Amino acid sequence: xxxxxxxxxxxxxxxxxxxxxxxxxxxxxxxxxxxxxxxxxxxxxxxxxxxxxxxxxxxxxxxxxxxxxxxxxxxxxxxxxxxxxxxxxxxxxxxxxxxxxxxxxxxxxxxxxxxxxxxxxxxxxxxxxxxxxxxxxxxxxxxxxxxxxxxxxxxxxxxxxxxxxxxxxxxxxxxxxxxxxxxxxxxxxxxxxxxxxxxxxxxxxxxxxxxxxxxxxxxxxxxxxxxxxxxxxxxxxxxxxxxxxxxxxxxxxxxxxxxxxxxxxxxxxxxxxxxxxxxxxxxxxxxxxxxxxxxxxxxxxxxxxxxxxxxxxxxxxxxxxxxxxxxxxxxxxxxxxxxxxxxxxxxxxxxxxxxxxxxxxxxxx
Amino acid sequence: xxxxxxxxxxxxxxxxxxxxxxxxxxxxxxxxxxxxxxxxxxxxxxxxxxxxxxxxxxxxxxxxxxxxxxxxxxxxxxxxxxxxxxxxxxxxxxxxxxxxxxxxxxxxxxxxxxxxxxxxxxxxxxxxxxxxxxxxxxxxxxxxxxxxxxxxxxxxxxxxxxxxxxxxxxxxxxxxxxxxxxxxxxxxxxxxxxxxxxxxxxxxxxxxxxxxxxxxxxxxxxxxxxxxxxxxxxxxxxxxxxxxxxxxxxxxxxxxxxxxxxxxxxxxxxxxxxxxxxxxxxxxxxxxxxxxxxxxxxxxxxxxxxxxxxxxxxxxxxxxxxxxxxxxxxxxxxxxxxxxxxxxxxxxxxxxxxxxxxxxxxxxx
DNA sequence: GGCATGTTTGCAAGCGCTTTCCTATTGACC
DNA sequence: GGTCAATAGGAAAGCGCTTGCAAACATGCC
Numbered sequence: 001x002x003x004x005x006x007x008x009x010x011x012x013x014x015x016x017x018x019x020x021x022x023x024x025x026x027x028x029x030x031x032x033x034x035x036x037x038x039x040x041x042x043x044x045x046x047x048x049x050x051x052x053x054x055x056x057x058x059x060x061x062x063x064x065x066x067x068x069x070x071x072x073x074x075x076x077x078x079x080x081x082x083x084x085x086x087x088x089x090x091x092x093x094x095x096x097x098x099x100x101x102x103x104x105x106x107x108x109x110x111x112x113x114x115x116x117x118x119x120x121x122x123x124x125x126x127x128x129x130x131x132x133x134x135x136x137x138x139x140x141x142x143x144x145x146x147x148x149x150x151x152x153x154x155x156x157x158x159x160x161x162x163x164x165x166x167x168x169x170x171x172x173x174x175x176x177x178x179x180x181x182x183x184x185x186x187x188x189x190x191x192x193x194x195x196x197x198x199x200x201x202x203x204x205x206x207x208x209x210x211x212x213x214x215x216x217x218x219x220x221x222x223x224x225x226x227x228x229x230x231x232x233x234x235x236x237x238x239x240x241x242x243x244x245x246x247x248x249x250x251x252x253x254x255x256x257x258x259x260x261x262x263x264x265x266x267x268x269x270x271x272x273x274x275x276x277x278x279x280x281x282x283x284x285x286x287x288x289x290x291x292x293x294x295x296x297x298x299x300x301x302x303x304x305x306x307x308x309x310x311x312x313x314x315x316x317x318x319x320x321x322x323x324x325x326x327x328x329x330x331x332x333x334x335x336x337x338x339x340x341x342x343x344x345x346x347x348x349x350x351x352x353x354x355x356x357x358x359x360x361x362x363x364x365x
Numbered sequence: 366x367x368x369x370x371x372x373x374x375x376x377x378x379x380x381x382x383x384x385x386x387x388x389x390x391x392x393x394x395x396x397x398x399x400x401x402x403x404x405x406x407x408x409x410x411x412x413x414x415x416x417x418x419x420x421x422x423x424x425x426x427x428x429x430x431x432x433x434x435x436x437x438x439x440x441x442x443x444x445x446x447x448x449x450x451x452x453x454x455x456x457x458x459x460x461x462x463x464x465x466x467x468x469x470x471x472x473x474x475x476x477x478x479x480x481x482x483x484x485x486x487x488x489x490x491x492x493x494x495x496x497x498x499x500x501x502x503x504x505x506x507x508x509x510x511x512x513x514x515x516x517x518x519x520x521x522x523x524x525x526x527x528x529x530x531x532x533x534x535x536x537x538x539x540x541x542x543x544x545x546x547x548x549x550x551x552x553x554x555x556x557x558x559x560x561x562x563x564x565x566x567x568x569x570x571x572x573x574x575x576x577x578x579x580x581x582x583x584x585x586x587x588x589x590x591x592x593x594x595x596x597x598x599x600x601x602x603x604x605x606x607x608x609x610x611x612x613x614x615x616x617x618x619x620x621x622x623x624x625x626x627x628x629x630x631x632x633x634x635x636x637x638x639x640x641x642x643x644x645x646x647x648x649x650x651x652x653x654x655x656x657x658x659x660x661x662x663x664x665x666x667x668x669x670x671x672x673x674x675x676x677x678x679x680x681x682x683x684x685x686x687x688x689x690x691x692x693x694x695x696x697x698x699x700x701x702x703x704x705x706x707x708x709x710x711x712x713x714x715x716x717x718x719x720x721x722x723x724x725x726x727x728x729x730x
Numbered sequence: 731g732g733c734a735t736g737t738t739t740g741c742a743a744g745c746g747c748t749t750t751c752c753t754a755t756t757g758a759c760c
Numbered sequence: 761g762g763t764c765a766a767t768a769g770g771a772a773a774g775c776g777c778t779t780g781c782a783a784a785c786a787t788g789c790c
Contacts, residue, residue: 013491013776014489015775015776016776016777017776017777025740026739026740026741027740027741027776027777027778028739028740028741028742028777028778028779029738029739029740031777031778031779032739032778032779035778035779037778037779038738038739039737039738040738040739041737041739044738044739056489058485058490059490059776060490060491060775060776060777061427061430061436061490061491061492062426062427062428062430062436062491062747062775062776062777063427063431063745063775063776063778064427064776064777064778065426065427065430065745065777066425066427066428066431066744066746066747066775066776066777066778067744067745067776067777067778067779068745068777068778068779069745069778071426071427073473076474080458080459086452086455087451089455090445090451090455093445093474094445094476097445097474097475097476098476101476101479106473106474106475106487106492107473107474108438108471108473108474109441109458109462109472109473109474110462110471111459111462111463111466114466121423122471124379124421124423125423125424125425125426126378126425126426126746127426127427127471150377378746380745380746380747381746381747381748382746382747390769390770391769391770391771392746392747392748392770392771393748393749393769393770393771393772394768394770396747396748396749397748397749400748402749403767403768403769404767404768406767406768406769409768409769424746424747425745425746425747427745427746427747428745428747428748429746429747429748430747430775431745431746431747431748431774431775431776431777432746432747432748432749432774432775433747433748433749433775434748434775491776
């Protein structure tokens, strides 16, 4: 067949040329109407839009990506294998997709097990404009790749060395503080934090010590007695830790648990030790809502704002795509939800101290 | 600037032309090495591959999609909003991504709330070659769109009218049968199925009646007394239903529960009615593994093979992309996992009939 | 009237790839 | 030696879009 003779097009595909012809304008005009990159008279614009509508035109993503060097797709790298707490992951993914769509981007789903090579692949093939990586590990092999990739990226979770990267996460410092302030506001004057297992602190994963520090600092500011300690995850360890704790501080009336696995054990052990929740002791958890809601009694908790993290991650990525400066780390404020595991000020057994602190400060968030 | 003069390229992007130059061959040769669409001498091929490797070349996805009319991306439409059982959804998504990657495709994540227009958009923009839609409703507004779309699709879940579509799902018929056969194999001679709430049967959602039919048919084949009935979800309704059931059939020793919400109530009600699980009565659930594992005692259960559904969905889609014929419906075999809620043959209270049926048939799956 | 200025639109050169033609080389067979 | 077929590789035409350049026209001002 002779080259260059325009044959009747394949039935399904409507191209920008079809639209231009139909509207009686040049192809470029259609393009500009769509991109808004130059002013088009109201008249022409309306005509073009009408043609687009009647023909049911959708620009070819590949062609657009080729010509504009933008795919309008972002990659979302998720640890789909398991381990992660699913509801959190889901909320996060939903927020990312929704936010991305709101700014005219789609989301390519990539599993973490594709590893560094996977990131390189999707970036180098210009499949995506940017990358959001969830569940970043402390010494993640991917961060080296991300750092020298030509595409921008946003990490969820703080790696050991975040220099040159953009990170979003919950502000665990303030989460700890929120718990302390909330309990102080309820009138509690002796509180404690049970944290992650000791090993987590040893390998200095950022979130654990930061929560502890925030908790202690806030308590000190409010003039409240506070201790914080790691907590192993077995029922027996929890029981022992609580026994020792209550032995040392019989007036303890507020407890923060930042350890998802230990939560149930704590709730089981307290009644056995003669402390009713919340009458004798208030318990605040730092955990997903689901865990808090399912506990008995449902727990007042500070939750990881997965949705907001997702939204922020996309926003930050978009700003990087537009070459706007972004802060290296964005830490999100904790949200405390009141449920049935906390009550105002200590009851009778510790009544001796009950009047010392004014109650009534509103919860954080 | 004068057009057509090859300026030094933008630093990051390695193109096929660079590879061709480096290997001393034509661009087309590189392309053919990559696609394998024509024979290349071993020598040339090796040289090209070496160049690709040293230059770190990755073909530009957009350019490839434009020229080849294939994006090598499939869309995965998920009901991310909630409602769905997350572990199942996650397993499914993971299987889809993994399988897709194994056949050199990526996955675009689309939320169900983009609706029919969203499907049209991603299809018409040639962003994806095919679409997998999860959680299809009985009268889904999207199936009309899918049907006249130029791109192939695979549905998870059976819509009312599946004509012209490709569907994958668990074979609920066989799931019901598997339960009956398993209980029969354990020596039980009087068994019952508690199904979904009545309303589900009324609106003839396919899965519920099919499970029931399979259960009854298999029981009849094995010469086992069986009844099946809908089951409401409140604790009180469950208790009443069980009471009535045990009243009518005091020798009942096998129970199948196909109702996620009622499972816990059944387990609570049975001891109250003087039946220990599994000593007096064996219970099999049709539910996600998670629910079965968390129950007390952990339940022998038939689970939805989410992973296999995902894998099959991708395989079917690939076959459609290659214009190979595929069956309109692919129903996957159930998998029964034995846990602690079932025991061999009826115990003492029904000893009168205990010798009637030989025990020992292996569980299904 | 002539020139600078502004507004609106068209022209056409690619973006990086696939694929259709086509040429060159080789070996086999008559 | 000549014809044919098979095998390897190259040249170049698009795929559908964006965007730099410039034309066309109107307007304002001297």
